[in-house]
Amino acid sequence: MNTILKCILMVDDSPRDIELTLDALAHHNLANEVVALRDGVEALDYLYRRGQFADRSAGNPAVVLLDLKMPKVDGLEVLRQIKNDPQLKTIPVVVMTSSREEQDLVTSYQLGVNAYIVKPVQFQAFVEAVKVVGAFWAVVNEPPPGSVRLVRPKTP
16 A cells, blocks of 8 residues: 655744754654745745745645744744635644743634644753654544555564
8 A cells, every 4th residue: 555645844943943853753763754944934835835835746744843933924823824724724733832921822722723832942852842742643643534644664
């Protein structure tokens, strides 16, 4: 059986956090491509296949890892647009942010976020948090019909 691996879409304006997330996911042996974008405009262009992403393959990402505090269009607006669009609303969205503001947490859940994670400050704690998120969406979560689960390669 051919398995189509959907990408993981990561949207974060911090190059350090992007690098740490990519390293953590790689250490967990997830075989999915990770598309890392720097702001909400890029994220929406990617999801709607417009601008520089007009020629990308059809299909939604398996999960969106979304920072809140970003330039141009913030994460809450990206989340709002995803969850208000019938073609996008079933994409799991995990907010990964440094924001500990209660209003951000409440608003995220009101908009339909699937999980809200405050990024740990310490390197190892951050890596472990990303591994847990990746493992959950790769192994535990049951996607809606017609979706493809993240796949971990079998170890020999």
